[in-house]
Amino acid sequence: MGALDKFFETLPETFDVAKLLDPDVEAIENTIYNGSTTYKYFPVSRRSFFSKPQVRFSPREALNDEFEMSRRWREISADGIRSYIKDKLSVSLPAAFASNDLMVSMLAENMQENGQVLTPEQKQQAETILASEQGKLFMQNQLVAAQQALSPIVDLIFTQLETNFDSMVNDVISPMGVFCVTEDALNQQMWAHYADQGRGFVIGFDAQHPFFSHRDGTTQRHLLKKVIYTNEHTQNFWRNPYYLFLVKSPGWAYEKEWRMLKKFKGSDEAILTVTPEVHLWNIAPDMISSVHFGHKYNETELVADMASMMATGARPRFFKLVVNRAEGTLEEQPIN
Structure with missing residues (x-):
């Protein structure tokens, strides 16, 4: 730390920067994922996860909502x-x-x-x-x-x-990817949209694992942020910059989504020959707490994938999805 930095640290706070921000910012910062497990839906094409656990932080272009990370504020006066x-x-x-x-x-x-x-x-x-x-x-x-x-x-x-401003926002977004997870492993719409109509699988991650937090000395910051579902626009971008990353329309509320951001330059593996590019992060085996196989998952592949998962050192609970047509629900059945 230079002399000027040390000097500024000694100055008293003369202006409360919180006055510039919308009260929602504090609410977002203070909303912490308290569940033990958070879930990620995968298509069957991602079976490689079982032998090499990796997750993708997706660029804006790879997200399914065409309005992702777009203008949700009325003005940009600073x-x-x-x-x-x-x-x-x-x-x-x-x-x-x-x-x-x-x-x-x-x-x-x-x-x-x-x-x-x-x-x-x-x-x-x-x-x-x-x-x-x-x-x-x-x-x-x-x-x-x-x-x-x-x-x-x-x-x-x-x-x-x-x-x-628009160029600046693009410069902020371009080098960053989003990891999207959910509170619900048994959502019918998400199994249909993200897990190949029941042919895919859902991985449960330990939500309290260090992967989802950043520690700086004695201070710990939780990185999972809850998505806000609203059609409202914040008055000014600078009042709530989170509107750039965390707002979706109410039609997506069934996803119960939480998000985490990372810069692509920190990825463990990058596939640059495709558009959009793919950036992958390795996952520690002890972070994987459960696996739900879809009701249409290939039984032979299921056995092989369980063995591959165990070979990585992971010890998750395994479940097979069951369709209860009488109740109109998806249910989990433990695999012994």
Whole structure:
């Protein structure tokens, strides 16, 4: 961490950034998947999963909803964030220019980047100059110049951001993939749409596995986010950026979907010869807690796939789907 970063950490919070955000943002952040298992539907063509457990984080083009990651906000004005930045800098700039220690530390860092070293004697000399009346006057003039340039620079940056917003959004989306899971392993529509009309299978994952969280020191952040089903548009993109990734129309509500995002550059395997590209992540065997085979799953393949799954070190519970026509439901039958 550089001297400037350390300096900013010492500044008091002068503006509550939460005021810029819609209350839904906090609700989304605080909504945690509390179930023990989350489920992923697979077509029978993905039988390779049993011998090599992998999941795909899909690009926008591979998702089934044509309106995925599209415009669900009425405007893109960044006035609130622009004011926030100006407010923060109006406090931090005077404090920075008044800190001789910071100025000397930044001088030392700059010299080091250019292969030079600020000796203790030179450091003392710099501190003496800055503490002199002439040094104070010089820094005051520099501060005035910086303050005069602050507003037009910030305005220019945000004007360009708003002008090129669609391109910026695409740049954000393009390098990222979505892993979609659900709360329900026995949903008839999802078996029809995503598991080959009962010929495929559903994998249950341990929802509390480290794969679904990020730990930074003592802080743990849950990565699964609940999809919002609504036709409403947020007033301003910046009020709720989650609308870009987590909103679908109410017609998809039966999916009970949760999502996780990853950048493609971290994938364990990439297939770049197809469109859209395929990016796969390896799954730890202990993360697999259950397997549901569809009611039309090939019995011979079922036995072989169970053996392949066990050979990876996974110890899931196995189930076969049964159609209860009298009740109009799908039921799970344990495989012993």
